[in-house]
Amino acid sequence: MNRLNTLVLIALSSLLVASCSEETSVEETAKPSHPLVTSVDAVKKDFSHKIHVPGTIETDEDVLITAEMGGLVTSINVKEGQKVSAGQVIAQIDASVLASNAQEIRTQLSYAEYMLKKQQELHKKGVGTELELEAAQNQVNSLKASLQSLDTQRGKAVIKAPFSGTIDQVFAKKGQMAGASTPMVRLVNNNTIDITASISEKYFDKVVIGTPITVSFPNYSDTTISVPVEYVGNYIEPTNRTFRVKSTLKNNKYFLPNMLAELTITDRSVKDGLIVPSEAVMKDQDNKDYLFKLLPTQEKSDNGSPLLKAKKIYVEVIDSYDGEALIKEGSIKTGDKIAVEGAKGIAENVVVRTK
Secondary structure (H helix, E strand, O other): OOHHHHHHHHHHHHHHHHHHHHHHHHHHHHOOOOOEEOEEEOEEEEEEEEEEEEEEEEOOOEEEEEOOOOEEEEEEOOOOOOEEOOOOEEEEEOOHHHHHHHHHHHHHHHHHHHHHHHHHHHHHOOOOOHHHHHHHHHHHHHHHHHHHHHHHHHHHOEEEOOOOEEEEEEOOOOOOEEOOOOEEEEEEOOOOEEEEEEEEHHHOOOOOOOOEEEEEEOOEEEEEEEEEOOEEOOOOEOOOOEEEEEEEEOOOOOOOOOOEEEEEEEEEEEEEEEEEEHHHOEEOOOOOEEEEEEEEEEEEOOOOOEEEEEEEEEOOEEEEEOOEEEEOOOOOOOOOEEEOOOHHHOOOOOEEEEO
């Protein structure tokens, strides 16, 4: 490379360095000297804190009706989906052997009662003995007890609905042998259902009988109902530290047992509370809550908008929910400007710009 080319390269390099220095200087000059934050006013409004917990649908009238005695199923008198009344016959099991035994005992009872009558007549005449009379009376009582026992067993061969409801499923078939405790049908009555949930014990003092509940259903996204708490458990489950709550829904037409539900419980409700955005509240190294209140200054930015000075204010947060913090009145009052976005990047007495 000759001397001329070397001089040209040096000149070009100098121009490039000068150009970069000039751009950096322009950027530094254009860079604002005051941090930019957004602010909102502290306001008074109604505040509610809610608990969201999963729940389930239950009913006391959801049972498997089983056979109480073994035997041949002679008839099934219902079909799936059929509505039945309390006491209606659902199925029958063969009880012919029991019927024969009962007839035999009735014959024996008739003879025993005849013998008892004769012994009583003899006793009145002073012929029969006291022992013979007692033996005859005992025989009659024993046969009556046996007959009553057989009648009770025969009654168990007739399976009846314990309450009114709908036959959800039929398990047994005519001609099938059924053993004791064999499921015959499932009977369900969903007219009255219970909505239950398990709630963390830290809310035990806040959830009481009468606390309102809003219930939504994942499979019915457009359906929401409101019911009060009707029962609060008296036991803390040691495995997950929860207690049970329950509400009852009557005249139900839509919901089924074991259906999932989502419960929203209002555990705190404050009227005209002092509210600031939760994002504005921060914690210091001692785990104390604070925020920055923005105070007016005499300074103005380059575009003429007023500048504000950040003042660190310690606050007591009573509760927070859904992006809002309920704070105790005192150091902050209604109308105070509070730094929100950008507040984490400023410090005490820093002058800031606002959007």
